[in-house]
Amino acid sequence: MFKINLLMLTDMGLKTYILRRFILAIPVLLGSAILVFAVVQFLPMGMRASMYVTDKHKPGMIELAIKEHGLDQPVYVQFFYWLADIIVRQDFGYDRNAEPVLSAILSRLPATFEIVMWASPLIIFVGLSLGVLSGANKDKLVDHGSRVLAIMGTSLPSFFFGIVLLSIFFAGLRWFPPQRIGQEASMYIHLSTTWVSYTKLYTIDSLLNGEYWIFIDAIRHLVLPVTVLTLLNSALLVRVTRSSMLEALGKGYITAARAKGLSEKEVVNKHARRNALIPAVTISGLLVAGLLTGVTITETVFNFGGIGQYAAESARAIDIAPVIAYTLLSAVVFVISNLIVDILYAWIDPRIRLG
Amino acid sequence: MKMQRERPLGLTFLTVLEAVISIMELNIGILMLVLGNPLPTVFPSLDVGFISTVTIALGILDLIIAYYLWTGQAFGWMVSVAFLAIDVIARITLPLVYGTAWIVFAVCLELDIIILYHLTKPSITLFFGGETVREVFERFRIEMEPRMKELRFTMKLVRKSPLSIVGAAMILFFAIIALAAPILAPPGDISQGGNPYMMPKDGILLVPKPPSPKHPFGTMEGQYDIYYGCIWGVRTAFRIGLYVEAGGLAIGLIIGILAAYYGGWIDEILMRFTDVILAFPGLILCMAFVVILIPMGMARLDAVMLAIVLVGWPSYSRVIRGEILRIKNEDYVEAAKSVGCSDLRIIVNHILPNSIYPILIMSTLSIGTTILFAAALSFLGLGADPGTADWGWIIALSRNWIYGSPANPYANWYTFMIPGVFVSMFVLGWNLLGDALRDILDPTLRRK
Numbered sequence: 001m002f003k004i005n006l007l008m009l010t011d012m013g014l015k016t017y018i019l020r021r022f023i024l025a026i027p028v029l030l031g032s033a034i035l036v037f038a039v040v041q042f043l044p045m046g047m048r049a050s051m052y053v054t055d056k057h058k059p060g061m062i063e064l065a066i067k068e069h070g071l072d073q074p075v076y077v078q079f080f081y082w083l084a085d086i087i088v089r090q091d092f093g094y095d096r097n098a099e100p101v102l103s104a105i106l107s108r109l110p111a112t113f114e115i116v117m118w119a120s121p122l123i124i125f126v127g128l129s130l131g132v133l134s135g136a137n138k139d140k141l142v143d144h145g146s147r148v149l150a151i152m153g154t155s156l157p158s159f160f161f162g163i164v165l166l167s168i169f170f171a172g173l174r175w176f177p178p179q180r181i182g183q184e185a186s187m188y189i190h191l192s193t194t195w196v197s198y199t200k201l202y203t204i205d206s207l208l209n210g211e212y213w214i215f216i217d218a219i220r221h222l223v224l225p226v227t228v229l230t231l232l233n234s235a236l237l238v239r240v241t242r243s244s245m246l247e248a249l250g251k252g253y254i255t256a257a258r259a260k261g262l263s264e265k266e267v268v269n270k271h272a273r274r275n276a277l278i279p280a281v282t283i284s285g286l287l288v289a290g291l292l293t294g295v296t297i298t299e300t301v302f303n304f305g306g307i308g309q310y311a312a313e314s315a316r317a318i319d320i321a322p323v324i325a326y327t328l329l330s331a332v333v334f335v336i337s338n339l340i341v342d343i344l345y346a347w348i349d350p351r352i353r354l355g
Numbered sequence: 356m357k358m359q360r361e362r363p364l365g366l367t368f369l370t371v372l373e374a375v376i377s378i379m380e381l382n383i384g385i386l387m388l389v390l391g392n393p394l395p396t397v398f399p400s401l402d403v404g405f406i407s408t409v410t411i412a413l414g415i416l417d418l419i420i421a422y423y424l425w426t427g428q429a430f431g432w433m434v435s436v437a438f439l440a441i442d443v444i445a446r447i448t449l450p451l452v453y454g455t456a457w458i459v460f461a462v463c464l465e466l467d468i469i470i471l472y473h474l475t476k477p478s479i480t481l482f483f484g485g486e487t488v489r490e491v492f493e494r495f496r497i498e499m500e501p502r503m504k505e506l507r508f509t510m511k512l513v514r515k516s517p518l519s520i521v522g523a524a525m526i527l528f529f530a531i532i533a534l535a536a537p538i539l540a541p542p543g544d545i546s547q548g549g550n551p552y553m554m555p556k557d558g559i560l561l562v563p564k565p566p567s568p569k570h571p572f573g574t575m576e577g578q579y580d581i582y583y584g585c586i587w588g589v590r591t592a593f594r595i596g597l598y599v600e601a602g603g604l605a606i607g608l609i610i611g612i613l614a615a616y617y618g619g620w621i622d623e624i625l626m627r628f629t630d631v632i633l634a635f636p637g638l639i640l641c642m643a644f645v646v647i648l649i650p651m652g653m654a655r656l657d658a659v660m661l662a663i664v665l666v667g668w669p670s671y672s673r674v675i676r677g678e679i680l681r682i683k684n685e686d687y688v689e690a691a692k693s694v695g696c697s698d699l700r701i702i703v704n705h706i707l708p709n710s711i712y713p714i715l716i717m718s719t720l721s722i723g724t725t726i727l728f729a730a731a732l733s734f735l736g737l738g739a740d741p742g743t744a745d746w747g748w749i750i751a752l753s754r755n756w757i758y759g760s761p762a763n764p765y766a767n768w769y770t771f772m773i774p775g776v777f778v779s780m781f782v783l784g785w786n787l788l789g790d791a792l793r794d795i796l797d798p799t800l801r802r803k
Binding site: 027028029031032034035036039040042043047151154155156157158159160163164166167170171172289290292293296297300301311312315316318320323324326327330331334335338 | 775
């Protein structure tokens with residue numbers, strides 16, 4: 001009876017916790033929208049209006065955009081116009097090629113998603129296993145190796161690392177080319193009548209269509225960007241897991257487990273590792289930020305054609321609308337992933353939601 | 356040891372003199388930064404920014420000396436003498452480089468020598484109420500005993516962590532390169548428009564040329580000299596790192612102190628504001644700021660630095676706030692309050708000295724990240740103007756030359772390898788130093 005009551009209590013705790021986190025995330029999202037809006041206010045009106053115009057040089061267009069988007073209204077009214085444009089009409093303006101920003105981003109999203117889809121499990125696997133290994137074998141060869149990797153990951157500029165990889169594996173060995181897919185495969189995808197785009201992710205679609213050579217081609221193009229992202233982003237995870245593993249191994253229950261006569265393997269795998277992985281969950285939110293940043297740079301290096309490269313190229317051309325849209329998008333992704341991480345953490349560790 | 360010492364009149368006089376020099380120098384330095392240097396220098400190509408930075412740095416040094424003279428302690432006397440010696444040496448050597456601009460320093464030099472003389476003459480009767488140098492030394496030894504013990508302990512820790520020595524050596528190496536840049540890679544004048552931070556061009560040919568005696572690291576696209584770019588790039592990197600850290604630290608300190616000390620709704624508003632900035636991935640928000648700042652008419656490198664400051668300060672203010680909240684309820688703060696100290700005095704004299712370590716460590720750690728940020732922005736095409744001696748920009752341009760030729764695909768290795776190694780080593784040095792500093796200086800980790 002008592003046990004059931006306690007369970008119900010903790011369940012209630014989790015529910016209220018989730019609700020509270022949700023409510024707390026709303027002002028942050030609104031605040032980031034206000035920040036972006038306030039920053040854009042520093043630009044003159046004409047420049048802001050030109051974000052909504054397909055052809056700047058056509059007479060009357062700018063004036064029309066000013067009227068339509070309320071740019072001559074007081075600032076707080078403008079903010080609501082702007083918010084309504086984004087939320088209700090999904091209108092982020094046009095980029096310099098007169099393409100609506102939203103459709104440009106949506107058409108490039110699958111490429112970015114494909115990199116992230118392959119990189120994130122690898123990052124988590126490499127980061128956690130290396131961290132646990134080096135924590136369990138402190139000051140052994142594995143430990144030194146993974147610490148060197150961690151230092152490299154935080155000190156090596158990702159663009160430089162990417163260029164070196166390209167020089168060796170593309171220019172020299174011709175194994176892994178840049179871009180998202182080879183010319184032949186690209187022609188086939190666009191011209192073939194039997195090809196069906198289920199997900200727009202080449203690695204999945206090719207398997208569903210039974211075209212294995214396209215799968216291999218897509219993987220060859222993915223190897224280098226995924227390597228760069230994995231090495232640079234798993235560094236942080238390795239460090240956190242290592243130190244929490246060291247901390248867990250110093251706890252009393254480990255001594256108790258050892259005194260009970262368990263083998264070292266069982267002590268590490270069953271007792272230390274589980275508790276060491278909890279702090280690693282808390283930094284997965286940071287990993288998402290690292291991925292968003294990393295994608296912006298790696299896509300540019302490897303000419304991968306995702307949203308990161310789109311934003312970077314727009315930024316270089318001082319094309320404001322896509323950069324603003326990308327910034328907002330990344331804030332939303334980051335806030336939501338932090339929310340999920342918080343909830344996950346509370347679910348794993350009851351001390352958080354009850355404390 | 357007498358507890359309450361009367362401050363001798365002479366010491367007060369020296370303190371005021373030192374403070375006047377300091378304020379004069381700070382003013383001149385800031386004016387030069389804003390208006391430009393009116394005085395001719397030996398190398399016309401040397402930028403005003405460097406001279407004014409040196410002037411401001413000397414001004415800050417003098418301010419520190421004035422503070423230590425004011426304390427009237429033997430420790431303060433030692434520090435003042437050491438710093439004054441540095442001051443004098445700096446002021447004597449500077450005219451070798453800065454020519455007639457040295458006039459700015461001449462008066463200060465003379466005053467410094469006078470002060471130094473009065474502080475070190477055999478019997479410092481006038482300034483220390485009849486004590487001899489030997490007595491001051493003795494007092495110094497007693498005053499310093501606990502500190503010396505900690506210092507010996509620190510040195511032991513430093514010896515135990517070779518990585519900190521490696522990191523410090525790397526930074527020192529880069530600092531020497533930065534200082535000696537005009538000697539290592541003398542700026543020309545025609546192709547650079549008089550700005551030593553612009554790389555000289557040797558021709559207009561597009562294709563990079565491999566290393567040769569004339570261009571030790573080769574030339575890149577557009578015949579920019581890579582050697583020159585790498586050497587002066589060290590200065591650019593230091594400039595970005597130090598300016599950005601100073602800016603971020605200043606904003607972070609003010610906001611963090613306000614939030615923590617006053618609490619209540621001020622705290623709530625300020626911290627929610629930091630929440631909002633931390634809700635963005637840093638580099639992406641930087642990108643957005645730069646894209647807005649450039650059309651507003653800001654120089655590109657300044658825009659990058661300002662953007663990184665604006666994105667970076669919240670993490671400082673968070674840490675500072677946490678530290679102060681921890682310290683705020685300590686007994687010594689209560690004691691200071693109960694004897695009627697002002698808020699400012701409590702913050703400056705009691706809270707800051709006890710909370711500054713983690714923040715200093717954090718800022719050293721993040722110089723590496725700052726340089727990475729700036730280099731990444733340069734690589735994306737948002738950083739320095741084309742032609743600036745900036746590692747990120749050199750690598751960005753080298754991206755077009757990854758593939759050499761069918762016979763030798765690695766033919767252009769020097770265009771990206773050399774500047775890339777410079778960036779990586781610079782960042783690595785700061786990261787190693789910061790990591791080691793954290794283990795050595797952080798009071799919570801120190802005795803583990």
